[in-house]
Amino acid sequence: MADTRHPQEEFVIVPRRRKPHPWRVVGVLILCLLSGLVGYGVGWSQGGYRIEDVAQSRPSLARELSSVKEEYDQVRQQKVRLERSQAIDEQALNAARNTIAGLESTIANLEADLTFYRNIMAPSEASKGLQVDRLTLRDVRGERRYDFKLVLTQVGDNKSYISGVVAVNIIGEQKGEQEVIPLRDLSEDVEDLGVRFRFRYFQDVEGTLTLPDNFEPYEVQVVAKAEGSKASQAERTFEWRQLAEN
Structure with missing residues (x-):
């Protein structure tokens, strides 16, 4: 007996693509363009302000740097003067000590000589x-x-x-x-x-x-x-x- 059943048919769902309307495409492009222009303008304005601030503060920084360098030179010169003064003071102090020692030795010798002659001239x-x-x-x-x-x-x-x-x-x-x-x-x-x-x-x-x-x-x-x-x-x-x- 012949099979009277028909083969099972397969169904495939295919989405239907709708063609975009031209005015929507144009609108999206215009919106993107406006967004880009606005962002670029904001970024440029902010960057411009920062550059302008640096440009304005540069002379002030240069003056401050010059002042610091001048103060450093003054302090260094003062340090050199103090070191020289200290060396001179030490030399003067050593010379004074030597002079005092020599004078003390001379005084001691003179006192001994005085005692010597005194004992000769006026003894006990x-x-x-x-x-x-x-x-x-x-x-x-x-x-x-x-x-x-x-x-x-x-x-x-x-x-x-x-x-x-x-x-x-x-x-x-x-x-x-x-x-x-x-x-x-x-x-x-x-x-x-x-x-x-x-x-x-x-x-x-x-x-x-x-x-x-x-x-x-x-x-x-x-x-x-x-x-x-x-x-x-x-x-x-x-x-x-x-x-x-x-």
Whole structure:
């Protein structure tokens, strides 16, 4: 028996496109154009104002920058002047200190000399006659060499000269034993055991001495003897350490 059924028909829905009306297209184009013009105008106006503001503030900024630079230069110059002034002040202060130190040393020497002459011209009763006034040592180049200066004075009676001899001995230790060395054996400036003197007020005995190796001094003994009508004797012992430190 033949199939009387017809094949199922397929239905497809196709949208129908309507043609746009020309006036709508024109309207949209005009609207877009107006929007673009308005946006461009607004943007340009705002940008123009910003550029104008910068252009107007530029001279002010330039003046401010110039003022800051000028102030900086002034401060820098002031700093340089202060530094120079400080350096000059420091130099002046150091010079003043050196001058004061020199004046103090001069004053001390003058006072010592004044005391020295005062004691000679107006002594006390206990210090008249021949005196061993002082002994000084000065290190020479650290080679166990010393410049020495011994001062003898005549105190009180200065109307006539006093004469005699003075002997100087250095007492120390060598190889564990005490040893006494006369100044003659240590100095080329002294030829005899006793150095001759003759003076009215005072006399200096000066020269250079050299200590032998392995000899450690600890005392200097000075004995001065006057001869004739003013015969007398004066003795004094000095510690080497104090002499060397002074």
